[in-house]
Amino acid sequence: MTQDQLKQAVAQAAIDIVVPRLDKQAIIGVGTGSTANFFIDLLAEHKYDFAGAVASSEATAERLRGHGIEVFDLNSVPELEFYVDGADECNKHLELIKGGGAALTREKIVAAVAKTFICIADESKKVDFLGEFPLPVEVIPMARSYVAREIVGLGGDPVYRTGVLTDNGNVILDVHNMQITDPRGLEEKLNAIVGVVCSGLFAARPADVLLLGTKTGVSTIKKTELS
Numbered sequence: 001m002t003q004d005q006l007k008q009a010v011a012q013a014a015i016d017i018v019v020p021r022l023d024k025q026a027i028i029g030v031g032t033g034s035t036a037n038f039f040i041d042l043l044a045e046h047k048y049d050f051a052g053a054v055a056s057s058e059a060t061a062e063r064l065r066g067h068g069i070e071v072f073d074l075n076s077v078p079e080l081e082f083y084v085d086g087a088d089e090c091n092k093h094l095e096l097i098k099g100g101g102a103a104l105t106r107e108k109i110v111a112a113v114a115k116t117f118i119c120i121a122d123e124s125k126k127v128d129f130l131g132e133f134p135l136p137v138e139v140i141p142m143a144r145s146y147v148a149r150e151i152v153g154l155g156g157d158p159v160y161r162t163g164v165l166t167d168n169g170n171v172i173l174d175v176h177n178m179q180i181t182d183p184r185g186l187e188e189k190l191n192a193i194v195g196v197v198c199s200g201l202f203a204a205r206p207a208d209v210l211l212l213g214t215k216t217g218v219s220t221i222k223k224t225e226l227s
């Protein structure tokens with residue numbers, strides 16, 4: 001199977017979990033990236049079965065609207081049953097690195113609100129230790145150099161993602177060469193740096209369910225089943 005076929009398979013597996021649990025009032029949180037796009041395209045086939053979606057990026061909002069799915073402001077939504085999104089890396093504790101598409105802050109906000117965060121990923125994303133994929137950190141533009149120096153102090157090599165502004169008008173530093181043995185601790189340290197808006201580490205709020213596309217099928221890993 002190609003990587004796209006694996007992404008399509010996990011997107012379908014997420015549809016199979018989510019759609020039977022939706023009612024006409026339901027609003028669903030939707031992530032950003034190529035795997036999330038497969039999910040959006042499949043979700044569109046069920047658009048009359050639920051009220052609409054909260055998008056984690058302008059790109060996702062545009063794709064949802066293109067399918068005729070209503071996009072809601074998160075502030076007008078009291079609760080979200082599900083958030084479905086991809087990841088750049090995931091470990092066995094369902095902790096993630098996200099933000100390859102620069103949408104990490106809105107993704108983390110929507111994930112925080114959702115009761116169940118379903119992560120959909122092909123098997124190339126599964127790692128023993130997070131950090132081979134450069135960790136994205138969203139930063140207020142004027143704090144870029146200061147934050148970069150602080151990150152060097154934590155042992156990382158930050159690289160400014162030139163030409164990229166997030167949907168929130170901020171810049172991204174991609175942190176290379178960190179083998180992240182304590183994701184939660186590092187997330188806390190990064191959050192404490194003045195000028196950091198958000199890091200792409202999802203450890204304080206990991207996924208609840210990981211649907212991992214493998215050559216032999218989609219495997220389902222639930223956080224509640226982990227020791």
Ligand SMILES: O=C(CO)[C@H](O)[C@H](O)COP(=O)(O)O
Binds near residue numbers: 032097101102104
């Ligand atoms: O975090 C993200 C965007 O900010 C994406 O979920 C992540 O980059 C994975 O993308 P893809 O599904 O295209 O591999």
